Amino acid sequence: MEENEGNNMAEGSRDSQADGEKMMKSWFSDNLISIIIVLALFWLIKKIVFGTQRRWFSYVMHLCTKDEFVQLEEVKKDHFASLSTIVSQDPQLRKQKVIKILEIGVGTGVNFPHYPDGSHLVVVDPNPHFQSYFDANRKKFPNIHSEGIIVTTGDKMEMISDNSVDVVVMTLVLCSVDNIDEVLREILRVLAPGGKYYFMEHIAEFDLKKHWLRRKLQDAFSWLWSFIFDGCRLNCDVLPNIQRAGFSSVDAQKYYAPVPSVIFDLERPNLKGIAVK
Ligand SMILES: C[S@@+](CC[C@H](N)C(=O)[O-])C[C@H]1O[C@@H](n2cnc3c(N)ncnc32)[C@H](O)[C@@H]1O
Structure with a gap:
């Protein structure tokens, strides 16, 4: 009797499993067209959003940087002041009393006034969508011998020879870079001996006692920021990478940068400095 009951239960569960599979198959075949349409829509939206992300990021950067933001320009003026004291390692340029600068992640070209x-x-x-904004901007600075943008990342700069530049500049770039150590290795390779790397980067909040909330918000919204601003992370700390990269000296300060709007408050903690090869 018990054995019979057991067999009946096993049969029953096999039947209900078979019924379930049948129902699932029929649901899929009934809804196949809808499933295909939904997947195609997702694919299209992804293509439109990601395909245009870089284009509109360059436009947003153009809007944000087209007018001078005086407070930030003052900080930069101070930061870049020592550029005028550098003597080129290149005999030809030295004769002309000029230097060679490589700027990585140049964007619209906001640092021209400081060269x-x-x-x-x-x-x-x-x-590549920065090209037209950069070209329009560089026309305003005939005092600088500039070339068009070389479209590449900071870790792939084979076109720039070893020991060939006096100065490397990067402002607000490392937050968007995945392989920071490789970019720093490239900077060391292209800098002439004694050459200088000038950096300004927004970083994770560093005064956790006073501004713990900002740090929490940076952590919470970094993914969204990164989606909107082409990979820019709010909570990275790049000083350890710079310090262990192999420069002969690193002089850096953390500070709170002026920001043009409260929207950018999460980017106020900044790092600036000069590293020497
Ligand atoms: C926030 S914008 C800053 C632009 C400009 N340096 C400034 O101070 O306004 C970040 C820039 O870094 C560039 N970038 C992103 N990833 C990079 C990488 N791996 N190597 C070099 N530049 C990169 C972006 O295309 C963009 O121009």
Whole structure:
């Protein structure tokens, strides 16, 4: 009797499993067209959003940087002041009393006003949509010998020779870089001996006692920021990477940068400094 009951239960569960599979198959075949349409829509939205992300990021950067933000320009003026004291390692440029600068992640070209007259400027950026904004901007600075953007990332700069530049500049770039150590290795390779790397980066909040909430918000919204601003992370700390990269000296300060709007409050903690090869 008990054995019979057991057999009946096993049969019953096999039947209900078979019924379930049948129902699932029929649901899929009934809804196949709808499933295909939904998947195609997702694919299209992803393609539109990600396909245009870099284009509109360059436009947003153009809008954010087209007008001078005086408070930030003052900080930069101070930061870049020592550029005018650098003597080029290149005998030809030294004779002309000018230097060669490489700017990585140049964007729209916001640092032109801070480069000494006659500087030879080479720039790279992986986003080709910055080109037109950069070209329009560089026309305003005939005192600088600049070239068009080389479209590449900071870790792939084979076109720039070893020991060939006096100065490397990067402002607000490392937050978007995945392989920071490789970019720093490239900077060391292209800098002439004694050459200088000028950096300004927004970083994770560093005064956790006073501004713990900002740090929490940076952690919470970094993924969203990264989606909106082409990979920019709010909570990275790049000083340890710079310190262990192999420069002969690193002089850096953490500070709170002026920001043009409260929207950018999460980018106020900043790092600036000069590293020497
Ligand atoms: C926030 S924008 C800053 C632009 C400009 N340096 C400034 O101070 O306004 C970040 C820039 O870094 C560039 N970038 C992103 N990833 C990069 C990488 N791996 N190597 C070099 N530049 C990169 C972006 O295309 C963009 O131009």
